[in-house]
Amino acid sequence: MKVKPDDLEDAGGHLKSLADAYDDLVLDVATSTRNRADAFTGNGSSKALMETFDEAYEIFYTFIYQTGVNIRAMGLTLEDFAENHRMTDREVERSFEEHEEDIDEVRKRDRKVGPSLPPAPERKDDPGPYNRGGVN
Amino acid sequence: MAFPAGTPTLEQVNGLWERAKNQIEVRYILEAFNMWIADQAKQGRAVDRWVEGIAIARIPANYGEANAARLKEQAKQAATKTIDAFEARYSPYFDKGQEAALGELYSKYTGYRGTLDQLHESRDIKWAKHYTDDWREKAAEPFRKEFMEPLEGAITRHRDIAKYLAGAVSLEAWGQVAIRKSFAELPLAACGGGVTKERAEELKKTKGALETTSDASGIVGLGLFAFPAAGLIVGGIGVVASALADSIEPVVISLELPDTTSMSYTAWVKLVHDAITSLTDGLDKGRDGAAKDLRSEMIGAIKDLENWETLPRHFVPGGELLD
Numbered sequence: 001m002k003v004k005p006d007d008l009e010d011a012g013g014h015l016k017s018l019a020d021a022y023d024d025l026v027l028d029v030a031t032s033t034r035n036r037a038d039a040f041t042g043n044g045s046s047k048a049l050m051e052t053f054d055e056a057y058e059i060f061y062t063f064i065y066q067t068g069v070n071i072r073a074m075g076l077t078l079e080d081f082a083e084n085h086r087m088t089d090r091e092v093e094r095s096f097e098e099h100e101e102d103i104d105e106v107r108k109r110d111r112k113v114g115p116s117l118p119p120a121p122e123r124k125d126d127p128g129p130y131n132r133g134g135v136n
Numbered sequence: 137m138a139f140p141a142g143t144p145t146l147e148q149v150n151g152l153w154e155r156a157k158n159q160i161e162v163r164y165i166l167e168a169f170n171m172w173i174a175d176q177a178k179q180g181r182a183v184d185r186w187v188e189g190i191a192i193a194r195i196p197a198n199y200g201e202a203n204a205a206r207l208k209e210q211a212k213q214a215a216t217k218t219i220d221a222f223e224a225r226y227s228p229y230f231d232k233g234q235e236a237a238l239g240e241l242y243s244k245y246t247g248y249r250g251t252l253d254q255l256h257e258s259r260d261i262k263w264a265k266h267y268t269d270d271w272r273e274k275a276a277e278p279f280r281k282e283f284m285e286p287l288e289g290a291i292t293r294h295r296d297i298a299k300y301l302a303g304a305v306s307l308e309a310w311g312q313v314a315i316r317k318s319f320a321e322l323p324l325a326a327c328g329g330g331v332t333k334e335r336a337e338e339l340k341k342t343k344g345a346l347e348t349t350s351d352a353s354g355i356v357g358l359g360l361f362a363f364p365a366a367g368l369i370v371g372g373i374g375v376v377a378s379a380l381a382d383s384i385e386p387v388v389i390s391l392e393l394p395d396t397t398s399m400s401y402t403a404w405v406k407l408v409h410d411a412i413t414s415l416t417d418g419l420d421k422g423r424d425g426a427a428k429d430l431r432s433e434m435i436g437a438i439k440d441l442e443n444w445e446t447l448p449r450h451f452v453p454g455g456e457l458l459d
Contacts, residue, residue: 011267014260021255025248032244039237040308043228046420048427049311053304056434059441060248060297066444067290 009082015075022068029061077102139235143313144320146230152323153219159327160215160401161208167401168207169196218405225412226319229312229419238309245302252295261291293440300434303384307426311387315419318389322415325393326408384429387422389415 040050077099173183173196181198189195191205255261393411396404431438 007267011264014264014267018255018258018260018264021251021258021260025251028244029248032241032248035237035240038233039241039305043231043234043315044311044416044419044423046423046427048424049304049308049430052427052430052434053301055431055438056297056300056304059434059437060294060301062441063290063294063297063444067294 005082008078012075012078012082015071015078019068019072019075022064022071026061026065026068029064033057139309139313139316144316146227149226149230149316149320149323150223152320153222156323156327157215157219160218161211163399163401163404164211164214165192165207168210169199170400172196172199214401222408222412225409225416226322229315229319229416234312235309238305238312242302242305242309245298245305248298249295249302252291252298256291256295293437297434297437300430300437303430303433304427307384307387307430308423311389311419311422311426314387314389314422315415318391318415318418319412321391322408322411325391326396326404326411384426384433387419387426389418389422391415391418 036050036053040053041047080099080102081095176183176196176198183196183198185197186194187197189199189204190201191208195201195204391411391414393407396407399407
């Protein structure tokens with residue numbers, strides 16, 4: 001086994017820290033469009049640029065939100081690996097497979113901050129961040 | 137982001153129309169004279185000479201000083217009313233709130249790009265990669281592939297999407313600057329005795345103050361006046377606009393007017409109103425075109441999202457297609 005448990009644990013910690021950075025970004029992004037109607041529809045009748053902006057926003061928010069969730073899940077998973085540091089190769093393989101399934105559970109369970117679901121277009125003009133399910 | 141230095145303000149455009157007021161009055165007076173002369177002709181009274189007047193420098197013979205004074209007053213009121221009507225239509229395009237909101241959004245999305253740049257270079261991502269670089273176990277490979285490889289690429293892609301967001305904002309700003317600039321050019325184009333597109337381009341480069349000219353008949357009209365030099369619209373909008381400039385046509389609004397020298401007051405007022413409509417339509421068309429171009433730039437990100445929705449949930453979105 002060439003992977004050292006301490007390294008796994010450290011890598012997990014760094015990934016969780018990275019996930020924190022993504023969560024901070026998500027929270028800021030969630031409130032970033034409050035003035036978008038003023039910015040795009042102050043005059044004229046075409047909403048084309050605002051609609052394109054909304055589409056990009058939808059992608060941006062979803063991506064950074066999901067990335068934060070997945071990086072955190074990965075970090076937590078690595079820390080779990082570290083706990084089982086004396087494994088045979090076969091056990092390692094089995095463990096990876098099992099943990100892959102666990103990741104979806106972790107990502108649901110251990111979300112630290114941030115909205116719990118990606119944005120809904122109809123909520124764009126809400127005064128608060130997108131946060132349909134509350135912060136865990 | 138603020139609009140580029142030299143972007144015309146509402147006050148400047150109002151000032152330009154104010155400077156043109158005298159010429160509008162003259163146009164009104166000339167039309168009234170023409171109607172009066174035509175009326176005289178119908179009654180069999182020919183008016184074949186002009187005389188000097190007090191209220192109006194030059195009046196038809198037999199028009200009368202009292203009539204001239206009354207007409208001068210009517211012309212003043214008509215010019216004021218006309219300019220007010222123009223202003224009512226163009227003033228919404230000089231919304232300071234919109235400028236501030238665009239600036240705020242632009243700042244946020246360029247800021248997010250900066251944040252993602254920092255993450256890309258962060259100690260956390262470097263150490264996470266370093267610690268997992270030595271994984272040689274075959275069983276770990278799928279795990280690495282799914283979770284580690286996308287990280288860097290995902291951040292790059294996320295940064296690109298932030299660029300599209302800032303790009304939409306900058307293109308809107310581009311349109312706003314363009315329409316303000318166009319409205320600042322309108323008084324010149326409408327009062328300058330017919331300005332071709334080429335001539336307008338030439339005049340844009342001309343610096344100078346309002347010049348009034350007096351022709352031999354004593355009628356005062358506008359010769360040439362300089363409008364605020366807006367400079368390049370892109371100036372000051374920043375790095376995102378530059379990044380998009382190669383592939384996306386900015387919002388361009390053009391204005392062409394016929395020679396208005398001999399146009400009646402009524403026809404001239406209609407021409408200016410039509411020109412305002414043309415400019416505002418131009419903004420909308422420009423927005424539509426810019427949005428279409430921007431969306432085609434974003435097609436990769438749109439496909440990433442669609443693709444990601446079909447994958448197991450532990451994939452990092454936007455990353456799996458990247459190096």
